Amino acid sequence: MSVETFVPSTKLITLSDSAIKHFESKLKDKPGQLIRLSTRVSGCTGYAYELDFADSAKDSDEIVEISPTLRVAVSEDAADLVRSTEIDYVTEGVNGIIKYNNPNVVDECGCGESFNVG
Numbered sequence: 001m002s003v004e005t006f007v008p009s010t011k012l013i014t015l016s017d018s019a020i021k022h023f024e025s026k027l028k029d030k031p032g033q034l035i036r037l038s039t040r041v042s043g044c045t046g047y048a049y050e051l052d053f054a055d056s057a058k059d060s061d062e063i064v065e066i067s068p069t070l071r072v073a074v075s076e077d078a079a080d081l082v083r084s085t086e087i088d089y090v091t092e093g094v095n096g097i098i099k100y101n102n103p104n105v106v107d108e109c110g111c112g113e114s115f116n117v118g
Contacts, residue, residue, distance in 0.1 A: 012074055012083055013037065015066050019089040022096065024070050027053070036061070037082065038075035043114025045107050047081060049100055081117055 015023070027033055033053050042048035057063055057073035064072045074082060085102040106118040 012062055012064055012079060013072060014086045015070075015072070016086060016088040019087050019098070020067060020070060022089040022098075024067065027070065034063075034071040034073050036073045036075070037078060037087075039078040039081050043109045043111075045109040045114040046116035048114050049082075051087075051098065 023035055027035075030053065033055055034057060036052050036054040036057065038050045038052075039047045040050055054073065057071075058075065060076040061073035062076070062079055064074060066072055072087075081104065082100075082102060083104065085100055085104070088099040088101060090097055090099055102115065102117075104117040105115045107116040108114070
């Protein structure tokens with residue numbers, strides 16, 4: 001039997017400073033929009049992250065206030081898969097890439113498209 005402990009002070013997700021700057025600049029001319037994080041069944045390992053801009057959250061989404069101008073809506077289905085994840089924005093060569101530092105991941109696809117949690 002497995003017991004899971006809920007720690008209320010644990011944030012659902014966090015964003016690195018570079019990710020905050022990246023998303024705030026993307027939303028600069030889109031007042032009221034937010035970022036929506038969800039997952040879908042995909043790849044050879046199980047799940048893939050989906051990150052989209054949205055005009056509003058769905059009723060079942062959990063809203064995370066990142067800054068006065070940045071909110072992230074996390075889909076109800078994704079919440080347990082992404083709990084305690086840090087979203088980062090890094091530059092690799094000339095490309096900007098969004099990285100998910102998810103402590104729940106136990107297995108990832110070799111190409112990095114999909115993940116599974118324990």
